[in-house]
Amino acid sequence: MAKAELMDYDKALELFEPVLGFEVHVELNTKTKMFCGCANEFGSGANTNTCPTCLGLPGGLPQVNRQAIESSIRLGLALGCEIAETSRFARKNYFYPDTAKNFQTSQYDEPIAFNGQLTIELETGRLVTVDIERAHMEDDAGKLTHMGGAAGRIQGADYSLVDYNRGGVPLVEIVTQMIEGGEADSPEIGKTYVAAIREIVKALGVSNARMEEGNVRCDANVSLRPRGSNILGTRTETKNVNSLRSVERAVRYEIQRQAALLHAGGTITQETRHWHEDTGTTSAGRPKSDADDYRYFPEPDLVPVAPSRAWVEELRATLPEPPAARRKRLQADWGFVNLEFQDVVNSDLLDVLEATIAAGAPAQAARKWWTGEIARLANAAGVSADSLVTPAQVAALIELITDGTLTDRLARQVLEGVIAGEGTPSEVVASRGLAVVSDDGPLIAAIDEALASQPDVLAKIRDGKVQAAGAVIGAVMKAMRGQADAARVRELVLERAGSAAVEPAPSGSGE
């Protein structure tokens, strides 16, 4: 297919109002599959995590995974949904070789969770509330690999291989209501919404939430409504957009593509579209119509799921603070400006920072160390910052700076020692002999000596030219091999210079 004409984005927005909708599939990280005891595991040998049930063998029967129900309820609650008193599975009938039973066990008219809301915040600070229609449970399909054709495409392939390890893995599909009024922010709304879902499932611990492994997958629906019209345009559904940036790009692309087509007098085909990461474009997939008939009917092999209200409340009590609220609270508590806080969030350091501060470190010092020296070392080593040191170690390090045992420069050496596995910060201080000389005695001796050997400086100080002290401080720090607190040295230099005890060396002017 030739590359589609695109309309300039601003012009598209001038002529049309984008209407969005998202279906996000979240793969749950339960130990076993949705309807059988097989391991829910990524990366096992092909078709090793299978049994008669998930292979769709004759006679196989499903058993509901209680952990999956629990995760689904918690996710529903975190999305502000109501939890159904009784919820049923339904069969979605269609033939495809990756679907072992040739029906998907899903939910239709009685989803586990419905009527939710999620408020997201765009970079401008604009708040957008996305209405959640439903969150329902279903099983995943197997994975097809097309062999012999170009680039693994089904077109031109000689044959296809199917791995049913993923078949039967529990999914929650979160379906939004139509999102109107997004306007020029529409692509960002898509990205931010999916990011928010990802953050929520991660905070709940119900999914590994790795988009690159397909744990969170997004289908983006886009349609355009001509300005001044109240008739909804025909929508397209761009399937499996699997990174946050791609969601943003795909929505933007569809707005521009559809606008160009409509403006040229064309019509939009109701269809699924494929997203191409490499070219940043979508291409037509299967035509789709509302008449697509999956012949849904209640799954007769399963009894309805009827979570007791007591259980639901019990699960509600286990919900973590909503990620957005938590961010707001932490930023206020820590007193970070937006830029500082964003830096922490973008570096994925929120959790370690919180733990470091909880261990007693001042917020700014914790931020400075994690986003600074530790991040730098982690970057250089190609690992994550939290794999190098623990929040407790960082807090202890900062404590040593605060109490004057270490200077920043010494602390960096101690940090290296901690990362090298030499022990706690205090142990490294002791074993490497890195402590600041905090006993004034040796310092005073060094200062007196320095002052005595530089009578001109001493004279200047005594004349009130305190900036002259710098030369003495430098000499003292050098004499102490850096293991002195410069501020304390300065204090002492001024003190000693004003004291009669200090006299220029005998070679000086004398009385």
Added chain:
Amino acid sequence: MTSLINQTAAALAGLLADGSVSSVDVTRAHLDHIDAVEPDVHAFLHVARDAALATAARVDARRAAGEKLGPLAGVPIAIKDVLATHDMPTTSGSKILEGWIPPYDATVVRRIRDADLIPLGKTNMDEFAMGSSTEHSAYGPTHNPWDLNRIPGGSGGGSAAAVAAFEAPLALGSDTGGSIRQPAAVTGSVGVKPTYGGVSRYGAIALASSLDQVGPVTRTVLDAALLHDVIGGHDPLDSTSLTDAWPSMTAAAQAGLADGALKGVRIGVIKELNGAGFQAGVKQRFEETLALLSAAGAIVSEVSAPNFEYAVSAYYLILPAEASSNLARFDSVRFGIRVNPEDGPLTSERVMAATRDAGFGDEVKRRIILGTYALSAGYYDAYYGSAQKVRTLIQRDFAAAFDKVDLLVSPTAPTTAFKFGEKTEDPMAMYLNDITTIPANLAGIPGMSLPMGLAPEDGLPVGLQVMAPARADARLYTFGAAVEQLLEAHWGHTLLSQAPALANIEMFATEGGAV
């Protein structure tokens, strides 16, 4: 010497337990008889001669070593081909599964193995259990031991014929709309469809998931109870399996043999299942049985189930709907035969279509089309939705009836065994044959069929159907055993002793007094 093959399972169990016979002897006797009569009867699709003898030898050895074995240890059993067996082909009577050996055992199969019964082989059935005559088997029909020109009932004609022809003392069947009870009736044997959820369906190739139930096929009520106790009870692999603690069905059956067991039992005769279209001889034997029951102290009254008239229509929407989805997995991708289209590209869709075209018989295709249609958008409410409402109404009819009586009775089937080909050209006539048995499946209640004589006009067996409230399977066994004892005392023999000899074998030569 008494022939080993005409013993009940209970009697064989006794002989095995006291060491009078070995399981190898019992098993070999049955295998030899199978060899002799199978050319006429064709009850089996697969006979596992070597495996059966090997298993029997192991059981004998363990018994000899003093191990404590279950009550049916060493007794042979035939298994309907709808049940997955890891060591025998499992075809469900269909070409599409020809030669398929599952990698696992159905739960009921595992339980009979754990109880040390001896699987003899797999029995014939209508393809995917769709039929009332076994004529829809892809592997040829089974013949009724009473008259080889007649059907043995269906879908479980193979299991019923195997038991009636003394090829096995016990068999497993499955009942979606009468597939255990109707074959039992037309072959003069006993069949029980347990309460829905009473016996695991895991490993039973699904026809209609909300109706299917696995159950025993035997020659006596006590044998059925013994087998029920082995296969019944909760199975975590079947989500619709009940978690009830079940009473001993064997004890229930034994209680029925006590004097006065029928006294005061309230029996309801379902008006709607005793009317027009029933063969005269069937009605006659039914009336006689009711008279005997009254004489024995039972209180017989008539009850009405007004919604039963919609049962067949509702059943033939629910069953095809569920079946159309259950049978979708037969696509040649993971198991079973694969047929490539004769020309054109080899896409997965086209291979699936060619395989299903070649692998499914006409009746299966008919029901898949019917069910696909009934579930289609725009028709769902009118068909599947309405049928489910009828189901609720039928459940209410039963509930109202069981407020008044302890058990409900009717003839098991409107007619005795019909001749081959009589109804194959008229699916509706075939479907209507299930009118008596279908309501129990729609309501999920247990039902039993036991012999109540031979129809005078054709000399063929007639079955009495007994139904109890859900979970009251034990009540069926108590009552069934009492009725069986009452009738046999009245006749002076068992019904099956009247069956014609097959393959010139004098089965009852040594049974003095049997007529």
